[in-house]
Amino acid sequence: MAKGITKRKDNYYKWYNDIVMKAGLAENSSVRGCMVIKPYGFAIWEKMKECLDKMFKETGHENAYFPLFIPKSFFSKEANHVDGFAKECAVVTHYRLKNKEDGTIVVDETAKLEEELIIRPTSETIIWSTYKKWIQSYRDLPILINQWANVVRWEMRTRLFLRTAEFLWQEGHTAHASKKEALDETIQMLNIYSEFAEKWMAMPVIKGKKTENEKFAGAIETFSIEALMQDGKALQSGTSHFLGQNFAKAFDVKFTNKTGKLEYVWASSWGVSTRLMGALIMAHSDDKGLVLPPKLAPIQVVIIPIYRKKEELITIKKVVNKILIKLKEKGISYKFDERDTHRPGHKFAEYELKGVPIRLAIGKRDIKNGTIELARRDTYEKKTYEQIGIENIIQELLEEIQENIYLKAIKFRKENSHIVNTYDEFKKVINEKQGFVFAHWDGTSETEKKIKNETKASIRNIPFGYPEEEGKCIVTGKYSKQRVIFAKAY
RNA sequence: CGGGGUGUAGCGCAGCCCGGUUAGCGCAUCUGCUUUGGGAGCAGAGGGUCGCAGGUUCGAAUCCUGCCACCCCGACCA
Known part of the structure; x- marks a missing residue:
């Protein structure tokens, strides 16, 4: 474990990388743009998965699995979709290798695929080609399916968790008999993402609709949750798409409705990825x-014993075991680190680096006094408590820490949200302060692009739940129905 | 694809300009002793195709040519 990490204010980018690497979350692999997710990082992802999976199932969704490969022809069936993804697809062209005389292994050119296979960047096409077989009548609807999978997008530049060539995610793909039902589903999933972000990740997000420029390739409408990171940049943390009948038309998926008429099926898709790990890291x-x-x-x-001799450790263990039983009863996860290869100070630093919310330390003097030292990660506050009943204090404190870091993030977002009314003011804030900037916009792609070119800030979304305050576009002065959120984004 | 840079021990680097003992340093690793309430100290040890291929030279990590890989900035990125 290397000492020290770069400070945020010195180099935010390095700080982020230091945390990911030194906390043992992930590292770059020998494949360009692809990361190795290490056990501790994967454990966090598994917690996220477990929770989201439960939320999906509680709202009637089922898990399934579709192939990694997609025939190239499927891809071109939805015009916008192919436009959006064509530039970042990995393509499989052969199915065999052979040995050359010099001992090297080469692609066997005689083993060329009739039709190339795309490694999925997203699964709408393979799934809708399957749904065609599954759907005939309104009685077959809705189909509410989710899949946990890996996808590949050949990104030019990558960053651990935030943008990698291969990443893990879930993608929900639902089919409905009516537009309203599909739209309701889209919004329901957006709400689930938002609830997960706020209640579990303790990360405040703003729900809203994406602009035409920023929406998913193939969607009618895209909705997102947007979070603000500590460097003032926005991170799109989850998206939910209303696909209308676009994919049903592309794959000819029709159903007979209650009145006996043939109709195209309505669709939604929604996803969150290991990018949430990046969000979690940067948020707190x-x-x-x-x-x-x-x-x-x-x-x-984490419980750290402080001892000189083996006999002392044995005494400590007896006391600690009683506490561990109580923690287990309460469903609190713990680790008793009795390694004698590292000293207490080293362990303290290590678990701070790994973000463990509560640390207990117990040594000779605690044994004598019946006490234990408790330190919380979020505030660094240290206090000594009676051993008896410590599990109750821990339970309450875990809730308090969860709440505290959420409130801290809310406070940060509030301090870094700015309302501006002129383009000059806008540029100044974007350049000097960053953060979320709420401004009026005339609703055209041209204006959005102009602003993006000139300031690098884009419209994160058109937020829900904000007063529909009318105004004038900061660039063109034309009518605006409500303020939208601008920010520089990851 | 354009601009810049880097490849030397597991990791981070120095050495290269100006060729010349046995290629160094820090961290990590291993052994021993002492330590243990905030990243231990001392002593010792192990670990190298100097990115790859060729060339110049008595002699190349160092100079030359070609290749490869990676990183950064930009373009690109639901």
Whole structure:
């Protein structure tokens, strides 16, 4: 474990990388743009998965699995879809290798595929080609399917968790008999993402609709949740798309409705990815390392014994075991780190780096006094408590920490949200302060593009739940129905 | 694809300009002793096709040519 990590204010980019690597979350692999997710990082992802999976199932969705490969011809069936993804597709062209005389292995050119296969960047096409077989009548609807999978998008530049060539995600693909039902589903899933982000990740997000420029390739409308990171940049953390009948038309998926007429099926798709890991890291962590919300921490409490001799450790263990039983009863996850290869100070630093919410330390003097020292990761506050009943204090504290880091993130977002009314003001804020900028926009793609070219800020979304305050576009002065959120984005 | 840079021990780097003992340093690793309430100290040890291929030279990590890989900035990115 290397000492020290770069400070946020010195180099935010390095700080992020330091945390990912030194906390043991992930590292770059020998494949360009692809990462190795290490056990501790994967444990956090598994917690996220577990929770989301439960939420999906509670709302009637089922898991299934579709192929990694997509025939090239499927791809071109939806024009916007292919336009959006063509430039970043990995393509499989052969199915065999052979040995050359010099011992090297080469592609066997005689084993060329009749039709190339695309490694899925998203699964709408393979899934809708399947749904065609499954759907005949309104009685077959709705289909509410989710899949946990990996996808590949050949990105030019990658960053651990935030943008990798291969990433893990879930993608929901639903089919409905009416437009309203599909739209309701789209919004329902957006709400689930938002609830997950806020209640589990302790990360405030703004729900809203994407502009034409920013929407999903093949969607009628895209909705997103947007979070603000500590460097003032926005991170799109989840998207839910209303696909209308676009994919049903592309794959000729029709059903007979109650009145006996043939109609195209309505669709939604929605997804979150390992990018959420990036969001989680950047939302709460500090210069000493990761800060995890208790609800997603693989280890909620770490217990560190402080001892000189083996006999002391034995005494400590007896006391600790009683506490561990109580923690287990309460469903609190813990780790008792009795390694004698590292000293206590080293362990303290290590678990701070790993973002463990609560640390207990117990040594000779605690044994004598019947006490235990408790330190919380979010505030660094240290206090000594009676051993008896410590599990209750821990349970309450875990909830308090969850709440505290959420409130801290809310406060940060509030301090970094700006309302501006002129383009000059806009440029100044975007350049000097960053953050979310609420401004009026005339609703045209031209204006959005102009602003993006000139300031690098894009419209994150047209937020829901904000007063529909009318105004004039900061660039053109034309009518605007409501303010939209601008920010520089990841 | 354009601009810049880097490849030397597991990791991070120095050495290269100006060729010349046995290629160094920090961290990590291993052994021993002492330590253990905030990243231990001392002593010792192990670990190298100097990115690859060719060339110049008595002699190349160092100079030359070609190739490869990676990184950064830009373009690109639901």
